[in-house]
Amino acid sequence: MxxxxxxxxxxxxxxxxxxxxxxxxxxxxxxxxxxxxxxxxxxxxxxxxxxxxxxxxxxxxxxxxxxxxxxxxxxxxxxxxxxxxxxxxxxxxxxxxxxxxxxxxxxxxxxxxxxxxxxxxxxxxxxxxxxxxxxxxxxxxxxxxxxxxxxxxxxxxxxxxxxxxxxxxxxxxxxxxxxxxxxxxxxxxxxxxxxxxxxxxxxxxxxxxxxxxxxxxxxxxxxxxxxxxxxxxxxxxxxxxxxxxxxxxxxxxxxxxxxxxxxxxxxxxxxxxxxxxxxxxxxxxxxxxxxxxxxxxxxxxxxxxxxxxxxxxxxxxxxxxxxxxxxxxxxxxxxxxxxxxxxxxxxxxxxxxxxxxxxxxxxxxxxxxxxxxxxxxxxxxxxxxxxxxxxxxxxxxxxxxxxxxELLQPCEGQATEAGMRANIRIAVQYIEAWITGNGCVPIYGLMEDAATAEISRASIWQWIKHGKSLDNGQLITPALFRSMLEQELKVVRQELGEERFDHGAFEQASTLFEELTTSDELADFLTLPGYQILTQETIS
Missing domain, CATH: 3.20.20.360 (Malate synthase, domain 3)
Known part of the structure; x- marks a missing residue:
């Protein structure tokens, strides 16, 4: 208690x-x-x-x-x-x-x-x-x-x-x-x-x-x-x-x-x-x-x-x-x-x-x-x-x-496989850090905060919802996202080392990331469900 x-x-x-x-x-x-x-x-x-x-x-x-x-x-x-x-x-x-x-x-x-x-x-x-x-x-x-x-x-x-x-x-x-x-x-x-x-x-x-x-x-x-x-x-x-x-x-x-x-x-x-x-x-x-x-x-x-x-x-x-x-x-x-x-x-x-x-x-x-x-x-x-x-x-x-x-003008550019994979690696690492108590995280040469993970998961959600394709022609679907998530988790494990990865909360982070990214409705803020995880020990 x-x-x-x-x-x-x-x-x-x-x-x-x-x-x-x-x-x-x-x-x-x-x-x-x-x-x-x-x-x-x-x-x-x-x-x-x-x-x-x-x-x-x-x-x-x-x-x-x-x-x-x-x-x-x-x-x-x-x-x-x-x-x-x-x-x-x-x-x-x-x-x-x-x-x-x-x-x-x-x-x-x-x-x-x-x-x-x-x-x-x-x-x-x-x-x-x-x-x-x-x-x-x-x-x-x-x-x-x-x-x-x-x-x-x-x-x-x-x-x-x-x-x-x-x-x-x-x-x-x-x-x-x-x-x-x-x-x-x-x-x-x-x-x-x-x-x-x-x-x-x-x-x-x-x-x-x-x-x-x-x-x-x-x-x-x-x-x-x-x-x-x-x-x-x-x-x-x-x-x-x-x-x-x-x-x-x-x-x-x-x-x-x-x-x-x-x-x-x-x-x-x-x-x-x-x-x-x-x-x-x-x-x-x-x-x-x-x-x-x-x-x-x-x-x-x-x-x-x-x-x-x-x-x-x-x-x-x-x-x-x-x-x-x-x-x-x-x-x-x-x-x-x-x-x-x-x-x-x-x-x-x-x-x-x-x-x-x-x-x-x-x-x-x-x-x-x-x-x-x-x-x-x-x-x-x-x-x-x-x-x-x-x-x-x-x-x-x-x-x-x-x-x-002008403020609403569509933005030129394309969804790329490299960009989607980078989104996944960055978002998983940030969410893992956040739900374990660290909200300011150096990842790939940038000091990331919650906005990074928000953009990453919202971008992929948006691509899935509107049936967009990657630069290599692949249709962006929940199945493609889940496949990439599984692959990129292995990359993150290799980058961080097995001990850091296995003792972290990456499984919990990837589950939350997947739920947010493949849901029918776009969640307002990932920090809302993240906060429940972060505080579960002190308020349960």
Missing amino acids: SQVTELAQGIQVIGPQKPEYKAILSEEALAFVAELGSRFAPAINQLLAGREARQAIVDAGQLPDFLPETKDIRDGDWKILGIPDDLKDRRVEITGPVDRKMIINALNARVKVFMADFEDSLAPSWEKVIEGQQNLKDAVEGTIEFTNPGNGKHYQLNEDPAVLIARVRGLHLKENHILFDGQPLPGALVDFALYFYHNYLTLLKKGSGPYFYIPKLQSHLEARWWAQVFAFTEERFCLQPGTIKVTCLIETLPAVFEMDEILYELRNNIVALNCGRWDYIFSYIKTLRNHSDRVLPDRQQVTMEKPFLSAYSRLLIKTCHKRGALAMGGMAAFIPAKDPELQQKVLDKVTQDKELEARNGHDGTWVAHPGLADTAMGVFNEFIGPEMDNQLHISRDVDAPITAK
Whole structure:
């Protein structure tokens, strides 16, 4: 039986209660969690139902478009409240999970911002969620340190660390270990409440503030819900309106049609939008799943030069800069290579990608590894220069209006046998890592997170559904997928070694991957069934 403890009125905690967790799961902190849960958790079901209703319309044949009922907001002359000084220059940001060593290395990297992630690069086990909050509290207080038990190497913060932003979980994810009135609370509220409560005063005293990244938004109504959460929190703690600052990821296809509206709803708190390109590709597949003329090729072919992704990037920049918000670019997921020749190829690819973003007018970009920070910084330094903080002056007003047709334009390219096999190997390895507690995984020279596996399984599902063929003429069927899955599992076993493979959870991962990929309906998120596997021991 799992341990169940009532630590605050209406709040039950399921899972091991280590002594060091008391600092995070204090009665006062959980009372605030309960306040947010009672006021705001019920509305999430309605917001998620709204997603399903809008998806049903697209499934029935109607393509997404800009909302006629909010045209006055898009046409209006208004701006966001403003950007704090320590968030005006964000030319390079690094991202990663809330692991203790990772936090120190990321904050010490030669970047402007570290996005500490409770979402796509974290497998949210009970221990990692609570210990992650403790790690961030220590980082904010400047006391975080870590000694590697293997080699004795010691890590601690440098004098001028990067600005810290916490990314909370998406609205679709529950926290099964914290119940309010017997029901699991939304992971987003738990992450927000605990980080805010334990750190806001220290951050404000340091001249910074409680800063957040919000993922997976699909509509301005969801942005309005977040605005209400922020407004309540600011009033509850006697803070000036707009003290909490947020950056929203535009990583779903529905959200790209509501960027003005999202900025407007959050205008007191928002400072930027971000091109979450990998999840955006996944969302393109998922949203247009019934449209046979919108099938994407291999993910390796779906680059930012493709018309539908270029339009997405340019519209985000134009929209943000018109409203006084920063426009953040996407992720360089490469990992530095030991081989000098291969390393040069990696740096060349990163440079090319970041030059495209900077030239378009993005104010900053993401890297997944400290070893890429100097390359990305060099590109943005060249475009922004030492005298400026950002590229807000680039309005893109001379551009022709970007239409829904451009944002939905079919992508040229083909499904290939090599690409399908790569999808299978990558997805199986990532899912195996995720369900065993690791959400940020180096695979074939890239630092992968959940978006990778989502694209991989959704692409194959889409190819099967619409009867597509590979470049070698083979029809893509469930039988072909299962055959390749069996073959590629043997390849993975050979690559990783028998001991690692046999002691891992690859059978469970491949079963989940197969179920998701061959089902009649495309599952919304693989992390939903994955979370049940991840947490089965602590909540059973």
